[in-house]
Every structure is written in C-alpha cells, then in structure tokens.
Amino acid sequence: MARPVIWIPRHLSPATLERARRDYDVILKDQDTPGTAEEIVEMSARADGMIPCHSEQFTAEVAGRLDPRLKIIANHSVGTDHCDLKALKARDITVTNTPDVLNDATAELAFMLMLGAARRAVEGDRIVRSGGWDSWSPSYMVGKQVTGARLGIVGMGGVGRALGRKARGFDMEVHYHNRQRLPPDLEQGASYHETLDSLLEVSDFLSLNCPATPETTGMMNADRFARMPQGSILVNAARGALVDEDALLSVIEEGHLAGAGLDCFLTEPGGNQAFAGHENIVMMPHAGSATAKTRDAMGFCALDNLDSFFSGDDPEDAL
Numbered sequence: 430m431a432r433p434v435i436w437i438p439r440h441l442s443p444a445t446l447e448r449a450r451r452d453y454d455v456i457l458k459d460q461d462t463p464g465t466a467e468e469i470v471e472m473s474a475r476a477d478g479m480i481p482c483h484s485e486q487f488t489a490e491v492a493g494r495l496d497p498r499l500k501i502i503a504n505h506s507v508g509t510d511h512c513d514l515k516a517l518k519a520r521d522i523t524v525t526n527t528p529d530v531l532n533d534a535t536a537e538l539a540f541m542l543m544l545g546a547a548r549r550a551v552e553g554d555r556i557v558r559s560g561g562w563d564s565w566s567p568s569y570m571v572g573k574q575v576t577g578a579r580l581g582i583v584g585m586g587g588v589g590r591a592l593g594r595k596a597r598g599f600d601m602e603v604h605y606h607n608r609q610r611l612p613p614d615l616e617q618g619a620s621y622h623e624t625l626d627s628l629l630e631v632s633d634f635l636s637l638n639c640p641a642t643p644e645t646t647g648m649m650n651a652d653r654f655a656r657m658p659q660g661s662i663l664v665n666a667a668r669g670a671l672v673d674e675d676a677l678l679s680v681i682e683e684g685h686l687a688g689a690g691l692d693c694f695l696t697e698p699g700g701n702q703a704f705a706g707h708e709n710i711v712m713m714p715h716a717g718s719a720t721a722k723t724r725d726a727m728g729f730c731a732l733d734n735l736d737s738f739f740s741g742d743d744p745e746d747a748l
C-alpha cells in the first residue's frame with residue numbers, strides 16, 4: 430500500500446520531522462509561517478492527513494471546502510479552538526489533539542508568570558539592565574509573596590493539576606473551579622469551588638487553565654475582576670479569549686489588581702500593546718509548551734495519533 434501523504438505546515442521539532450519522514454510522504458511548507466485558508470484547502474487535495482498547529486484556522490467555511498482526500502487532522506496542540514469540530518465531523522474528518530504531554534511545560538510557564546508578576550521581574554530587570562540601579566532601601570522593590578498565598582485554578586485538567594502540584598511545593602493553598610469536582614486522588618487536597626465567583630473571592634493569584642469555548646469566552650470581565658481580592662494577580666497561559674482585555678487594563682490601572690502574567694492575548698501574534706507600558710504585567714508570546722522536550726513529545730503524540738488512524742485503529746486522542 431502506498432504510504433500516506435501528510436502535510437506539515439509549521440516547522441516541527443527535528444525529531445518529529447525525522448520520524449514523520451521515516452513513516453510518511455511529508456509535504457513541508459518552505460516558510461515556517463501559518464498555513465492560510467487557501468493553502469489548507471489546496472493541501473487537502475494532496476494529503477491524506479495534516480499536522481497543523483493552533484496557527485492554522487479550520488473554520489466552518491474552510492471545512493466546507495476541504496477535499497474528501499483529507500481524512501485526519503492530527504493537531505500539534507491541546508487546544509482545538511482553531512478547529513470547528515462540528516463542521517469537520519460533518520465532513521467525516523477525524524480530529525485529534527495532544528493532551529497531557531504539555532502539562533508540565535505549560536504549568537511551569539504559568540508559574541514563572543506568577544512569580545514574575547508577584548516579584549516585579551520586568552521592572553527589576555529593566556532597572557538593572559539600564560544601569561539605573563542606584564539605591565537600595567528596605568522599601569525598595571517590595572512585591573507580593575507567593576509562598577503560602579492562595580492560588581485559584583480555573584480548569585483542573587492536566588495543566589491545572591500540574592500547576593497545583595508545583596504550587597504545593599511553594600506551600601500555596603490551592604483552590605479550584607471546574608465543571609465537575611475531581612475525585613480526591615486527583616484533587617490532592619485542593620479545595621473545590623462550585624462557582625467561579627466563589628473561587629475568585631479567595632484567589633490571591635488566579636490562573637486560567639481552561640479551554641476557550643463559547644461558555645468561557647470573555648469570562649474574566651469587569652464584574653469578575655471586581656470579585657478578586659485587592660492586590661491579587663491574574664495569570665493566563667490558556668487562551669486570550671478568556672479575558673476581557675479592556676477590563677483587565679482598567680483594574681490594573683486602578684490598582685485593584687497588583688499585576689498580571691499573560692502568555693496569550695486576544696490578538697496573536699502581536700499581543701495587546703496597551704499592556705506594554707505596565708511593568709507589573711509580565712508578557713510572553715504564547716510559549717507555554719515551548720520547551721525542546723515538550724515540542725518533541727507533542728510531535729510524537731500527533732504522529733502516534735496518525736499511526737493509529739492509518740493502521741485502522743481509533744487514535745487515542747480523537748475528539
């Protein structure tokens with residue numbers, strides 16, 4: 430049987446590409462730039478499968494134009510908000526994602542954002558780097574202590590639970606809100622809050638770790654920020670769509686929130702330049718899962734899903 434052809438629009442890790450080329454006929458885009466709707470449609474007539482990232486948009490409109498040759502979209506991402514799953518299902522296309530393999534890397538970055546915002550990393554770095562460090566006093570660069578503080582986690586999936594584990598190493602009191610309460614072995618002592626509003630009220634730090642869905646889009650709005658304690662800090666290493674960015678800017682400018690750590694924005698790439706003048710906002714360019722180890726694991730997970738599919742089995746991470 431002829432080897433399946435797969436299209437890989439982004440430049441995945443060398444180990445991933447090596448394995449993909451060993452087992453498939455790979456079409457790789459020359460430039461490591463997001464695949465456009467036209468490219469996706471064109472490649473659907475030349476490939477049996479694809480390994481896209483969250484940068485390729487499979488809207489209902491694109492799904493409707495896909496060639497029937499394309500059978501599987503093995504995403505190189507855990508998030509699938511770039512895919513209209515219903516429209517792809519209607520075209521009988523299998524869609525998979527890469528859950529769990531990026532939990533630790535993403536939680537690690539969320540923790541870095543939390544520490545960076547709490548301990549004024551952007552401001553401190555700028556002061557030393559610019560040669561402007563000319564004094565010291567007991568009241569200088571005083572931040573917020575993370576150790577022993579209360580951490581609220583919204584979404585206790587794999588990343589949320591990994592963050593909870595790291596937080597326990599900092600003696601944090603972990604609270605969470607999730608659609609369903611977790612069994613005790615997964616909860617690991619974290620306190621469940623049936624409502625988001627109840628969680629907000631006890632969160633010195635609040636970390637968003639849930640997917641962007643119609644229900645969660647814009648959930649952190651002015652009312653919700655008002656419920657957070659004075660001087661609290663928001664961390665978002667999930668999706669920009671969860672946050673009303675104007676409302677966040679207002680609560681930071683008013684001083685109700687002491688800061689924020691953001692790895693994702695409503696507009697990506699690019700981010701929100703309105704945040705740029707605020708050194709109490711630590712920003713990263715959607716790099717939660719960007720470690721060499723995790724990139725390999727994501728690539729291999731996507732390939733495992735393709736392998737199962739083309740061997741006639743159900744891929745483990747089919748959605």
Ligand code: DGY
Pocket residue numbers: 482483505506507508509531667717718
């Ligand atoms: C994911 O896997 O969803 C990350 O955001 C990177 O795409």
